[in-house]
Amino acid sequence: MDGANQSVVSEFVLLGLTNSWEIQLLLFVFSSTLCVASMMGNSLIILTVTCDPHLHSPMYFLLANLSFIDLGVSSVTSPKMIYDLFRKHKVISFRGCIAQIFFIHIVGGVEMVLLIAMAFDRYVAICKPLHYLTIMNPRMCISFLVAAWIIGFIHSMVQLPFVVNLPFCGPNVLDSFYCDLPRLIKLACIDTYQLEFMVMANSGFISIGSIFILIISYIVIILTVQKHSSGSSSKALSTLSAHITAVALFFGPLIFIYTWPFPSTHLDKFLAIFYAVLTPFLNPVIYTFRNQEMKVAMRRVCRQLVSYRKTTLVMPVL
16 A cells, blocks of 8 residues: 555544533533433333333334434443543544444434434324324334434445545544544545535435424424314324424534534534433433333332342342
């Protein structure tokens, strides 16, 4: 291989979030608390849906998979960000940077498709209730899940080979707390305008396309709900509110980070924290806050876990 095309950068320096010790301490407490809470909350949802037969339905199957993806979102950037808060020299290896980019985009792509699948599930449940179980059969649910992972993988792999082969021969400082793809590309020693455009088009297409599909589906659902009685309308809209809130929390930061034509470093950092730390924490809260069936099932599973633990502690004594 020609030496001019080889990357001589073995690691990247991350500038992090702030140099203020007070803000770093606040961010450490805030991020650590929300990260642990999101891990526990999403794990509890997965455990509850798996163990409780009352929740073996398409809606909860998709919700459990969304919680699994949120565990991934919490694990990709948050642990290193928390670890680096009090370090003066924040670095990430070239391979670690590429791996982080890969997982960020694959979990993001999967979550987009899952949110569309959940919107379709609500559309069928509200607009075609008599055919719900026929349409949302196990085969359809598995197809949604397989499609989500395939699209997420393709979304990530389309741009990754170009980034891996970029020549990084000098600048290696990223003004971020993680390997931000748009900023990483700018460090290359060649003109990256076309690659930057391709990355923006790739992320923009899947984001805007997903939002368009979701908006159309929600409009159809709301128009359908308005034709029913006020009681059923309020119940259906209450169910929809959780999905719409989750969609807004997920797509809002991504649109600004990857498709906004006027990037701002401070705003991008704030939105990245929001996406990596706050969104995975809020999703379990949003989907369980008004869902009485889920709350009852969670309490039942927690009681079973406590009972099982007491049994295992008593058995050696007996």
